[in-house]
Amino acid sequence: MTLAIDLSGRVAVVTGAGKGIGRAICLELARAGADIFGVSRTASDLDALGEEIRVLGVRYLSCVANLTTAAASEEVARQAEQFGEVDVLINNAGVARTGAAESVTEADWDFVLDTNLKGAFFMAQAVGRGMLERGSGRIVNVSSQAGIVGLADHAAYCASKAGLNLLTKVLAVEWGGRGVTVNAVAPTVTLTPMGVQVWGDPAVGVPMLAKIPLGRFGQPEEVASVVAFLVSDLAAMINGEVVAIDGGYTAQ
Numbered sequence: 001m002t003l004a005i006d007l008s009g010r011v012a013v014v015t016g017a018g019k020g021i022g023r024a025i026c027l028e029l030a031r032a033g034a035d036i037f038g039v040s041r042t043a044s045d046l047d048a049l050g051e052e053i054r055v056l057g058v059r060y061l062s063c064v065a066n067l068t069t070a071a072a073s074e075e076v077a078r079q080a081e082q083f084g085e086v087d088v089l090i091n092n093a094g095v096a097r098t099g100a101a102e103s104v105t106e107a108d109w110d111f112v113l114d115t116n117l118k119g120a121f122f123m124a125q126a127v128g129r130g131m132l133e134r135g136s137g138r139i140v141n142v143s144s145q146a147g148i149v150g151l152a153d154h155a156a157y158c159a160s161k162a163g164l165n166l167l168t169k170v171l172a173v174e175w176g177g178r179g180v181t182v183n184a185v186a187p188t189v190t191l192t193p194m195g196v197q198v199w200g201d202p203a204v205g206v207p208m209l210a211k212i213p214l215g216r217f218g219q220p221e222e223v224a225s226v227v228a229f230l231v232s233d234l235a236a237m238i239n240g241e242v243v244a245i246d247g248g249y250t251a252q
Helices: 020-031 043-054 070-083 106-134 155-178 193-199 202-209 220-230
Strands: 011-015 035-040 060-064 088-091 137-142 180-187 242-245
Touching: 011 020, 011 070, 011 106, 020 035, 020 043, 020 088, 020 137, 020 193, 020 220, 035 043, 035 070, 043 060, 060 070, 070 106, 088 106, 106 137, 106 155, 106 180, 137 155, 137 220, 155 180, 155 242, 180 220, 193 202, 220 242
Parallel strands: 011 035, 011 088, 035 060, 088 137, 137 180, 180 242
Antiparallel strands: none
């Protein structure tokens, strides 16, 4: 028995689409048949992604945006309507600034919270209105194990992802009965180019690996496959969940 994920005819908006996990999600959803509307701060990344997605035989459009205001989210939602109705939203855009809690500046705090939490909420609001009107939709927020457990030197990041986890549950409670499911995934360290740069140093990476029962870091495709499942009909009864993709890190 095989469980095939078929997203043919559906339109997916993916933020933070240009690199890493967001890029992997776009490709996974496209392989399942979804049309992709990619959002990133870097036009060249979106152009390169588009070349790969169009080869898969689905439609692709993109938008350069910095999703730190409600107005930016509304504009992205408006542009995505070039495809028609949006069926899927993946809130993947995220940033991090690390350092000891006593050294975190207001600018650092606002930069992280505005992108990771505020931006995700107003994207969900902007796209979610149409979903609610139609009575159907799938939203997945890309959170982190850092939203479940505390990590040293990650005060703003942990706060933003913990907030995103609870936002996921609130929206699931409010919108589930109106046909829109809202879930989150919470990966451990994932070997994106940025992840390799940060965690490739043995002094940093080895202690973290020791906390992961599977003994390795994740791959972007391993996150993307779970996201594709959550937005498919196979996951129609899953709502309000934060799915840890962490090799058992948060099970201890």
